[in-house]
Amino acid sequence: MDTIIVLLNRDLRVHDHPALAAACARARRVVPLFVVDPAIPPRRRAGFLADALLDLRSSLRRRGGDLILRRGDPVAETMRLADEVGAQAVWVSADVTRYAQRRERRLAAECARRRLDFRTFPGVTVIPADALRPDGGDHYRVFTPYWRAWSAEQRRAIVPPPPVVRVPEGLDPGVLPLPKAEPYGVLRGGETEGRRRMTLWLRHCLDTYAETRDDLAGETTSRLSPYLHFGCLSPLELANAGAASEEFVRRLCWRDFHHQVTRAFPDIDRREYRPRGRRWNDDKDVVAAWREGRTGMPIVDAAMRQLAAEGWLHDRARLIAAAYLTRCLRVDWRIGAEHFAEYLLDADVAVNCGSWQWLAGTGNDTRPHRAFNPVRQAKRFDPDGEYVRRYVPEISHLPRTFIHEPWKTGVIRHYPPPIAVNWDPVDQDLRED
Template identity: 65%
Template sequence: METVIVLLNRDLRVHDHPALAEACSRARAVVPLFVVDLAIRGRHRAGFLAEALDDLRSSLRDRGGDLVVRYGDPVAEAVRLAGELPAEAIWASADVSAFARRRERRLAEACAVRRLDFRLFPGLTIVPPGELMPIGGDHYRVFTPYWRAWSATRHRPVLEAPSLVTLPEGIDPGTPPVPTSPPYGDLRGGETVARRRLELWTKLCLADYAEGHDALAEDQTSMLSPYLRFGCVSPSEVAARAGDHPGAEDFVRQLCWRDFFYQVALAFPDLPRRDYRPRRTGWNDDEDAAEAWRQGMTGVPIVDAGMRQLQALGWMHNRARMIVGSFLTKRLNIHWRVGGEHFAELLLDGDIPSNWGNWQWVAGTGNDTRPNRVLNPLRQARRFDADGTYVRRYVPELAALPAPLIHEPWRASPPVPGYPAPLVPYWTMDR
């Protein structure tokens, strides 16, 4: 094969990239192509994405190639470039969202018309969505049986990065977006940062993960989720690096949860829009309460801390996500779509399957086998932020209050000027 275009999307890396590796082994020339789709919302992630693209371009240039960047519709730009080169094939990594699958269908149809070879490869998950199916069903609806099947499955080997990427002569690589100062703390985009974080975290922190990952103020989580969302690191390589080290099973189980929601989203494309399991009605349409929740001004310190962490970092501790989600849907009775849309707008790791799958889970309309589960925010705070460090970090107006007083949603008046009284009665939260 003479020339293959590898259309990149959420797979911005050179290591363990099945489509790129296959193209480099079979074609004389390979064009790694990223199309900046101006129709996609979420330009708030532009800095992280631009850094990831800049890092990817450097890695490809180190191997003799380059990252080719175009702007517009990915299908139209890929097909146009194939005609200009010319190229014989367009390959890509398979995705599961309704938007991505429409794009894949359009690309398949366009390639068929022009007699281009079109192929989809694995790589966004450890086990490809749809590969594991229960007897008599099209996908697993409960996690534990999926975890058992997933754990018993032989996972594909992790691939090395290609040593050589040969770009066709005369091609204009284009200009990628310019990286900007990161608005999300010290989270920088790119495969180089992701692999360094993975290496250090598995060496220094993995052993303590099982016992410490729920501690809100501690840095016991890997914070690799934004890099998985953009494909700066392969989930297969993350699992392989964890291996059989102490703490690995609990950590790898979280990667399995990610795969689980991907296979749910593949089978139920309406996951961001409709109840997976219609169990609830009569949602509360209270925009003032919803906005107070978004701004971290509910009057419940642990909830407000989580929401302000999201605003500050574009990331939130997983335990905090469960607390704020339960509070919105089970205490304020506000629809899970309100929460999911806010998370999708701000989270760096807000991919469609995990974001919406988790929101439906916490709301009781998804895959939770205990749909009436309600997390008590006071008990959660006392257990996972016992000394109040997490609340003080993100709700500084309460910093002078000692624990456990700092977690109290004050009954009648706020503890300090400017901090609100709780949106829901104190006594309903303490049971």
């Protein structure tokens, strides 16, 4: 072929990019295109996205190419550019959300109308979301059988970055979308930074991941999830590199699990996967207190304040905060998922909404009525209260005995009493099914 457009979405990298590598191998000219879609507001991820796009443009330019940026409807802009450069094909990395599947169908239809070759490629997950199916079903509904099938599945080979990328001459590269303000400064976006962090974490923390993964105050978790969300890192490359730790690879399998569920149930962000007929608490003051980190439950408030300040949360902190909202306060999981989607750098629809539904008992959980005790969780995973003291300074003076239960000391100034203490005293870990 003479010219192929590679439409980029959640695959902002040059390493292990099957669509980009195949296009560079097959065509004389390749147009890496990213369309800033007004229908998908970047929310507080705008700075991270801008970093990723700038880094990708630099990587492509070092290979003789460029990142072409446009703004508008991605299908319309892709077709307009295809007419401009005389493209024969449009290739993309397959995605799973309702919006992504609709976009792919529209692209396929427009390409067919113009007699352009349209193809989807793997790359967003370790194993393609449509690759594994149980007997008699279109997707796995329970994690453990999926984990067994996923672990036994043969993986594709890692694709090296293309040495040369040739774009059509005289093509306007477009302007990078820069945010007006940078809300987070903890993590910088881009493949270069993602690969640096990946290399350091694999070298220094992988071996102890199973023992330290739930330490809320520690800094041993990888914090690579935003780079996976934007495709700055290949999940397959990360899974292969982290194979020495089954616990770590299991986390990546959970990510794939939620993606294959979302592909089969694309309304996962709005409809309950397994409706339970529950009546949710619609008290706006309760919701506001949870969002602002003033529930009176220190471990929950610490998590919510970290989320607002950094755009990232430890997996255990997410579990505690989400379970408290849905299990103790009885608030609709959709409210919590939307709040996380606003603040998290890594909040893709599949993992965010799939995890919230799982915790709320409406998702892929074989035991939807598990008991959960936030105080016991706090004492277990933040035993000295270091995490709480870091984000809830008004009670940092309390001793270890009371840091997770300040109401037992009597009146605490400048900190509210707990909204709800109606949790079951029998705590069952919610991490696995």
